[in-house]
Amino acid sequence: MSILPNKKKNKNEEAYFDYSLLFIVLFLLGFGLVMIYSASSYSALQEFGNESHYLRKQLISVILGLIAMFVVSCVPYDFWKKFYILGYILSAVLIVLVLSPLGVESHKARRWIKLPGVGFNLQPAEVSKLCMILFLAVLVCKLGRDIDGKKGFLWMLFSPLPIAVMIWQITDNLSSAIIVYGISLVMYFVANSHYKYFILIGLIGVVAVAILLFIIFKTDLITGFRAGRILAWKDPEKYSQGTGFQTLQALYAIGSGGAFGKGLGQSMQKLQFLPESQNDMIFSVICEELGLFGAFVVIFLFALLIWRMMVVANNAPDLFGGMLVVGVMAHIAIQAILNIAVVTATIPNTGISLPFISYGGSSVIFLLIEVGLVLNVAKSIRFKEG
Amino acid sequence: MEWGKLLVYHRKKIALLCVLFLTALLFLLGRYCYLIAVKGEHYSTMAEELHERERPIKAKRGRILDRNGRVLADNRSVCTISVIHSQIVDAEQVIDFLSQTLSLSPEFVRKRVEKRSSMERVKSNVDKAIGDLIREANLPGVKVDEDYKRTYTEDYFAGKVLGFTGGDNQGIIGLEVSYDEYLQGTPGIIYATTDAKGLEIEGKGERRKEPVDGADLYTSLDANIQGYALLLAEKVMEEKQAQNVSILVMNPKNGEIYAMVDVPEFNSNEPFVFPEGVDTFAMTEKEKMDALNDMWRNRLVSDTYEPGSTFKIITATIGLENHVVTTSDPFYCPGYIIVDDRRIRCHKVRGHGAQTFVQAIENSCNPSFVTLGLRIGVDRYYEYFERLGLKRKTGIDLPGEAGTIMHQKENMGNVELATVSFGQSFQLTPIQLLTTVSSIINGGTRITPHLGVKAVYEGGEGVVFTYPEQSGMISQETSETMRFLLEKVVSEGGGGNGKVEGFLVGGKTATSQKLPRGSGKYIASFIGFAPADDPQVIAIVIINEPQGMYYGGQIAAPVIRQLYENILPYLEIQGYNE
Numbered sequence A: 001m002s003i004l005p006n007k008k009k010n011k012n013e014e015a016y017f018d019y020s021l022l023f024i025v026l027f028l029l030g031f032g033l034v035m036i037y038s039a040s041s042y043s044a045l046q047e048f049g050n051e052s053h054y055l056r057k058q059l060i061s062v063i064l065g066l067i068a069m070f071v072v073s074c075v076p077y078d079f080w081k082k083f084y085i086l087g088y089i090l091s092a093v094l095i096v097l098v099l100s101p102l103g104v105e106s107h108k109a110r111r112w113i114k115l116p117g118v119g120f121n122l123q124p125a126e127v128s129k130l131c132m133i134l135f136l137a138v139l140v141c142k143l144g145r146d147i148d149g150k151k152g153f154l155w156m157l158f159s160p161l162p163i164a165v166m167i168w169q170i171t172d173n174l175s176s177a178i179i180v181y182g183i184s185l186v187m188y189f190v191a192n193s194h195y196k197y198f199i200l201i202g203l204i205g206v207v208a209v210a211i212l213l214f215i216i217f218k219t220d221l222i223t224g225f226r227a228g229r230i231l232a233w234k235d236p237e238k239y240s241q242g243t244g245f246q247t248l249q250a251l252y253a254i255g256s257g258g259a260f261g262k263g264l265g266q267s268m269q270k271l272q273f274l275p276e277s278q279n280d281m282i283f284s285v286i287c288e289e290l291g292l293f294g295a296f297v298v299i300f301l302f303a304l305l306i307w308r309m310m311v312v313a314n315n316a317p318d319l320f321g322g323m324l325v326v327g328v329m330a331h332i333a334i335q336a337i338l339n340i341a342v343v344t345a346t347i348p349n350t351g352i353s354l355p356f357i358s359y360g361g362s363s364v365i366f367l368l369i370e371v372g373l374v375l376n377v378a379k380s381i382r383f384k385e386g
Numbered sequence B: 001m002e003w004g005k006l007l008v009y010h011r012k013k014i015a016l017l018c019v020l021f022l023t024a025l026l027f028l029l030g031r032y033c034y035l036i037a038v039k040g041e042h043y044s045t046m047a048e049e050l051h052e053r054e055r056p057i058k059a060k061r062g063r064i065l066d067r068n069g070r071v072l073a074d075n076r077s078v079c080t081i082s083v084i085h086s087q088i089v090d091a092e093q094v095i096d097f098l099s100q101t102l103s104l105s106p107e108f109v110r111k112r113v114e115k116r117s118s119m120e121r122v123k124s125n126v127d128k129a130i131g132d133l134i135r136e137a138n139l140p141g142v143k144v145d146e147d148y149k150r151t152y153t154e155d156y157f158a159g160k161v162l163g164f165t166g167g168d169n170q171g172i173i174g175l176e177v178s179y180d181e182y183l184q185g186t187p188g189i190i191y192a193t194t195d196a197k198g199l200e201i202e203g204k205g206e207r208r209k210e211p212v213d214g215a216d217l218y219t220s221l222d223a224n225i226q227g228y229a230l231l232l233a234e235k236v237m238e239e240k241q242a243q244n245v246s247i248l249v250m251n252p253k254n255g256e257i258y259a260m261v262d263v264p265e266f267n268s269n270e271p272f273v274f275p276e277g278v279d280t281f282a283m284t285e286k287e288k289m290d291a292l293n294d295m296w297r298n299r300l301v302s303d304t305y306e307p308g309s310t311f312k313i314i315t316a317t318i319g320l321e322n323h324v325v326t327t328s329d330p331f332y333c334p335g336y337i338i339v340d341d342r343r344i345r346c347h348k349v350r351g352h353g354a355q356t357f358v359q360a361i362e363n364s365c366n367p368s369f370v371t372l373g374l375r376i377g378v379d380r381y382y383e384y385f386e387r388l389g390l391k392r393k394t395g396i397d398l399p400g401e402a403g404t405i406m407h408q409k410e411n412m413g414n415v416e417l418a419t420v421s422f423g424q425s426f427q428l429t430p431i432q433l434l435t436t437v438s439s440i441i442n443g444g445t446r447i448t449p450h451l452g453v454k455a456v457y458e459g460g461e462g463v464v465f466t467y468p469e470q471s472g473m474i475s476q477e478t479s480e481t482m483r484f485l486l487e488k489v490v491s492e493g494g495g496g497n498g499k500v501e502g503f504l505v506g507g508k509t510a511t512s513q514k515l516p517r518g519s520g521k522y523i524a525s526f527i528g529f530a531p532a533d534d535p536q537v538i539a540i541v542i543i544n545e546p547q548g549m550y551y552g553g554q555i556a557a558p559v560i561r562q563l564y565e566n567i568l569p570y571l572e573i574q575g576y577n578e
Helices: A019-048 A053-074 A077-097 A124-148 A150-158 A161-170 A174-191 A196-218 A225-234 A245-257 A282-314 A319-343 A361-379 B008-051 B091-101 B106-113 B128-137 B180-184 B223-239 B285-296 B308-321 B357-363 B366-387 B414-421 B430-441 B476-491 B552-574
Strands: A103-106 A109-115 A120-122 B052-057 B071-083 B120-127 B142-152 B188-193 B207-209 B216-219 B244-250 B257-263 B330-333 B336-339 B342-345 B353-356 B452-456 B462-464 B506-513 B522-530 B537-544
Touching: A019 A053, A019 A282, A019 A361, A053 A361, A077 A124, A077 A161, A077 A319, A077 A361, A109 A124, A120 A124, A120 A361, A124 A150, A124 A161, A124 A174, A124 A319, A124 A361, A150 A174, A161 A174, A174 A319, A174 B008, A196 A225, A245 A282, A245 A319, A245 B008, A282 A319, A282 A361, A282 B008, A319 A361, A319 B008, B008 B052, B052 B207, B071 B091, B071 B128, B091 B106, B091 B128, B091 B142, B106 B120, B120 B128, B120 B142, B128 B142, B223 B244, B223 B257, B223 B537, B223 B552, B244 B430, B244 B552, B308 B357, B308 B366, B308 B414, B308 B430, B308 B476, B308 B506, B308 B522, B308 B552, B330 B357, B330 B366, B336 B366, B336 B414, B342 B366, B342 B414, B353 B357, B357 B366, B357 B476, B366 B414, B430 B476, B430 B522, B430 B537, B476 B506, B506 B552, B522 B552, B537 B552
Parallel strands: none
Antiparallel strands: A103 A109, A109 A120, B052 B188, B071 B120, B071 B142, B188 B207, B216 B452, B244 B257, B244 B537, B330 B353, B336 B342, B452 B462, B506 B522, B522 B537
């Protein structure tokens, strides 16, 4: 327990509040708003005649999210246990609703549903990430010792599958499906006492990816949209007019920023060269404007956030709380890592937003709700020494 | 319900997970550093290329000057009007406004306005006043660029020599073409920073590469001589109702051309406008183009003709060089000569009777020259024809020089040789004839006729053009004899009208019958040079299809006389003879 700060610690087992975690998140949010304004003001002026169009919308979402976070952080997390099946069903229903007239299409993909009367579009994939974390955390507790056996294997690997497949197929959002399933795998990994299976799964995964890449690069057996993106990842300049366009534009931004950056607001790539500059590609605008410093700060903040969550998870009063925090940690970490990997052309292009920073209302609200959960788990840590 | 406690292995795994995530982030930071350190410059350069739009800055075209520095071709400021599709706000307004101010059809403007290109030119060479008007209207998407337009000091002066330029300020004919690379200069570039749609970003600053203006071309033309020759040519054309009249004045020692006139001349400032009286209404586009090309045609360089008696100069030279004739050799002319089965008539039906070679050339006696040609023989004649450079082009620095049309050697029998001897049955350009005669009278140096002397860039740097010369074409002795003979032609013979008070003039007349023979169409010409003992200037006049009197000695020689009466004193004053 020594790694915990001494702040707010007293002999009466008073509540502990993880301010460092809160401040990291607030810093990321603030930084995100500044960068969204910088990245989007030009396009916003061109498209909406108002340079703070995106900033305003995001600011509203952030405020809503912060309120939700505060509320959730005050509700004992045990309260949410009973909703685990309801949450699972809810995410399934919301995903299916995308197909209904409530569904909203944007950026050539139907991924949102309109919330009547609110004027706010909800992305069900973001809801299902939260619901999946809750569902699996409860499931791990329910399975108890069976988690190590066949029962645990089947439940943990197959229960998230329908939701992931629905996200992939219905909302045409492979990235979110991968994240949902990635969170599940991480939670299974932590809950389980085995190592060797996961090493095996990891090896099989690496081999499978290698074979897939070999087939795509060396033969013409697999073609189409995804294969094109993978080819473009390997050589973005060759496919610069098509699938490699976004990747190459991100690399241009990183390259022209250099180590020192061009200065805040000075990005050229955001002048509609870089698609989604305030969204999935915001990290490249950060790199272009702030250089190594900006990139380092962002990566360092995420590292700090992950570390703080690890501390909270390890000190959680029970397995349920621990698993909740692990899920949230996995969510944020996977998304941040994949986003930065895409922008630096480390992996093929796939639409993943940068948590807390990228533009996107649903994403930031549900991330903040998750942070609220973590904060509440942190609050529940009891200190018995003294 | 047992909710379970966090076990040791849970904590270990959470810690391991944290380590894995942090490792991944560290790796990505490394990857980012690699990108900016190793590939940064590459991507940065590519990005800059992407962000920059290049806008050319026109270079000012070099002027064309005469040998005394008088400006013959200059530039004036005009505007180029373009539209940028992505910046246009109100397309209809732009179409309306531009079609009205530029007097273009709305359809023409619409096509350009609606074309999705970065920049589309609507009209160039717009008057600066109109350009200013359009700039003041300040319509988004309409761009007015300052530009230069070629202007020529005189409308009708030397259009066929100087040429003119097209819409892109590139040379189309004449010196404007042959010296285009010097005149054009190097355009500058404005690198403007733009967004993805090509919109220029204010305040981002633009880099400029300044244009290098074209070099001024100094020519060997003398505007005074050109002007006077033009006057004479126009006068004789009108008097003789001729199709056209060409005059070429050259320095026989180095090939510098003083004047090159081929009337009717066209208006250099309006090269696409036909002279009054030409009905273009019924013409197809091709016919119109042909008519324009004909109007622009420099007959001294691009057209061949049968030289007639002026070519006797060459026959005499070949005879002297081969020692088959001396000035005192006797010839007899009964008014005709039989070659094989052909009877070739002399222009003097009664015949010249007995005469020396000097008299034969004074009289321009055909039978005597046929006799001489046959004495030389096909082999030697042909050898000299080639050696004197008659089968090659002169290499004049004007585009479109025509070659000589000559018999194949193996097809050349006595009849062909006989006709060639007095300048018939083959064709060459006037510039070729004058150049060859120059090399005969200048002591045997084949010179390259030319107009370009030097190209001078702003600041004084430049190029002085040199032209090939080949000496020893004929012996000094032959050259001297030829000068003597041709002086005799003017002082004693058929070139008497070429005499100039106070100057020794040498020369030769010619009256060639145009094909088909008997059509009654003639070309009257005269070549004259002065002073005959040390030629400083040589000139040829060619009168195409004169009406009435058509003898070269009667109508062409006086033209050169008038020219020389005027320019010989002038050349002395100018010190050309030094």
